[in-house]
Amino acid sequence: MTPEQLRMARAAVKLGVRELASEAGVAPATVTRLEGGKGGINMRSQAALREALEARGIQFLENGQVASGPGVAVRQASSQ
Numbered sequence: 312m313t314p315e316q317l318r319m320a321r322a323a324v325k326l327g328v329r330e331l332a333s334e335a336g337v338a339p340a341t342v343t344r345l346e347g348g349k350g351g352i353n354m355r356s357q358a359a360l361r362e363a364l365e366a367r368g369i370q371f372l373e374n375g376q377v378a379s380g381p382g383v384a385v386r387q388a389s390s391q
Contacts, residue, residue, distance in 0.1 A: 312345075312357060312360070312361050312371060314345060314346050314347065314348040316371055317342070317345055317346050317360065317364075318346050320364045320369040320371070321342075321346075321364070323369060324364065324367045324368070324369065326367075328342045328343060328346075331360065331363060331364070334363040334366075335356070335359040335360045335362070335363040336359055337356045337359055337360065341356050341360075342360065345357065345360065
């Protein structure tokens with residue numbers, strides 16, 4: 312899960328940082344660090360955040376995957 316995916320997912324389900332952290336059982340600072348691209352997040356915390364968002368209907372996509380419903384995606388910047 313990228314920082315952009317986390318920010319978009321949280322916005323899509325209208326969750327604040329504290330609300331998501333509570334649902335995932337992590338500290339709010341963990342959400343903030345991951346959203347800011349700071350790193351230092353253990354795999355268990357990242358998985359807990361993902362699971363909490365997926366429980367609310369979020370579908371995370373990898374490169375080339377297509378959503379099964381409406382959504383947004385981040386296009387890679389082209390190098391010109």
